[in-house]
Amino acid sequence: xxxxxxxxxxxxxxxxxxxxxxxxxxxxxxxxxxxxxxxxxxxxxxxxxxxxxxxxxxxxxxxxxxxxxxxxxxxxxxxxxxxxxxxxxxxxxxxxxxxxxxxxxxxxxxxxxxxxxxxxxxxxxxxxxxxxxxxxxxxxxxxxxxxxxxxxxxxxxxxxxxxxxxxxxxxxxxxxxxxxxxxxxxxxxxxxxxxxxxxxxxxxxxxxxxxxxxxxxxxxxxxxxxxxxxxxxxxxxxxxxxxxxxxxxxxxxxxxxxxxxxxxxxxxxxxxxxxxxxxxxxxxxxxxxxxxxxxxxxxxxxxxxxxxxxxxxxxxxxxxxxxxxxxxxxxxxxxxxxxxxxxxxxxxxxxxxxxxxxxxxxxxxxxxxxxxxxxxxxxxxxxxxxxxx
Ligand SMILES: CCCCCCCCCCCCCC(=O)CSCCNC(=O)CCNC(=O)[C@H](O)C(C)(C)COP(=O)(O)OP(=O)(O)OC[C@H]1O[C@@H](n2cnc3c(N)ncnc32)[C@H](O)[C@@H]1OP(=O)(O)O
Ligand SMILES: CCOC(=O)c1cnc2ccc(OC)cc2c1SCCC#N
Numbered sequence: 255x256x257x258x259x260x261x262x263x264x265x266x267x268x269x270x271x272x273x274x275x276x277x278x279x280x281x282x283x284x285x286x287x288x289x290x291x292x293x294x295x296x297x298x299x300x301x302x303x304x305x306x307x308x309x310x311x312x313x314x315x316x317x318x319x320x321x322x323x324x325x326x327x328x329x330x331x332x333x334x335x336x337x338x339x340x341x342x343x344x345x346x347x348x349x350x351x352x353x354x355x356x357x358x359x360x361x362x363x364x365x366x367x368x369x370x371x372x373x374x375x376x377x378x379x380x381x382x383x384x385x386x387x388x389x390x391x392x393x394x395x396x397x398x399x400x401x402x403x404x405x406x407x408x409x410x411x412x413x414x415x416x417x418x419x420x421x422x423x424x425x426x427x428x429x430x431x432x433x434x435x436x437x438x439x440x441x442x443x444x445x446x447x448x449x450x451x452x453x454x455x456x457x458x459x460x461x462x463x464x465x466x467x468x469x470x471x472x473x474x475x476x477x478x479x480x481x482x483x484x485x486x487x488x489x490x491x492x493x494x495x496x497x498x499x500x501x502x503x504x505x506x507x508x509x510x511x512x513x514x515x516x517x518x519x520x521x522x523x524x525x526x527x528x529x530x531x532x533x534x535x536x537x538x539x540x541x542x543x544x545x546x547x548x549x550x551x552x553x554x555x556x557x558x559x560x561x562x563x564x565x566x567x568x569x570x571x572x573x574x575x576x577x578x579x580x581x582x583x584x585x586x587x588x589x590x591x592x593x594x595x596x597x598x599x600x601x602x603x604x605x606x607x608x609x610x611x612x613x614x615x616x617x618x619x620x621x622x623x624x625x626x627x628x629x630x631x632x633x634x635x636x637x638x639x640x641x642x643x
Pocket of ligand 1: 256257258259260261324325326327388390391392393394395396399400401402403404405406409412413416417421422423424425426427428429430432625626
């Protein structure tokens, strides 16, 4: 496959895979700030750039609606992600965020938002180097404007604005294969509401299985089984940060979270992110942690249901409670909160619990990418400690 745009970019190129003479690290050096293009890239004349102020409810609603109607669908067009407004406000405004990295395109005539791309700052460790990066997400072009080479312009513009903040690397994921994945992960799904998943056509009744037998197969206890399992609170931030930093050090690529990051990304936020920890009764020590984020999807073309309530495994740490038991407690609280499905990637140590907790493999893959940073050998998913939203 030829990639007319991606072959011009400082990313690992397919032709370079396996060439171990190429050093690990930045592909291109930083440009002096005076040499970074000062003005935005050109758009087709009917369109104009706009910066989306995510503090404005009106603008947040415009971004929400664009994504609700035009963002990612699965291959069978059963679902389309339906990130909530609260979720977008949270995902796009972490500590140190740049409003200028929330980039929209409007049609000049109607002023309608027709495209969007975003970046947020992140410190990401790649082996022994902590690198300041932009995490790029929510790239979306309206369905009516597809295949007009708008995406490369959006990508070049966000790259330019990231460069203006003296940041030269990025991390992103995609369901499509581009030059060149640092690893490729598998989605796994654990039914919590098997009847609904069968009714919408995602799952099928197993051979020699009745509906009631299937419901029983996925049944979960009413409450978590681990003593000391409780919701995370603000006072837990220092302990959770210590626990997480220590645990994440085993992975080749992982976020370098400090307490400010943990407070933003991991404190429970209604309908956005849930997090729990295990506190030892006697020592009061925080020994384990689990978290998942809320990402509903529109169910396309179904008369009975309009929304799938999905939980996505986020960051989990097990030091005393077996990961299997910890994640089963996560399933139990997710079911209690009326989620229909609990999704997880085969990253970190997730493979150790997926099959036993009755996750089934999805048919979608998620490719991880770094921009302007070469790694010598692709990673196994179990070496990856980064979950992007
Ligand atoms: C130092 C800082 C650096 C910051 C920047 C870092 C890089 C960030 C990169 C972005 C990370 C985003 C991460 C993220 O948001 C998470 S992945 C989700 C992406 N969004 C969707 O799938 C929503 C539905 N689809 C669309 O809106 C459109 O199809 C999009 C906009 C996807 C493409 O619009 P289109 O109308 O269908 O296509 P053209 O405009 O005609 O352009 C065709 C060119 O675009 C390349 N393409 C297609 N899909 C891509 C994708 N998902 N990433 C990167 N490139 C993608 C394609 O390979 C081709 O280039 P090539 O000819 O070279 O092959
Ligand atoms: C029931 C299991 O599938 C999903 O939860 C789901 C929901 N919505 C989507 C929207 C777009 C989409 O595009 C790839 C996939 C889904 C998926 S499967 C992959 C995500 C996970 N886990």
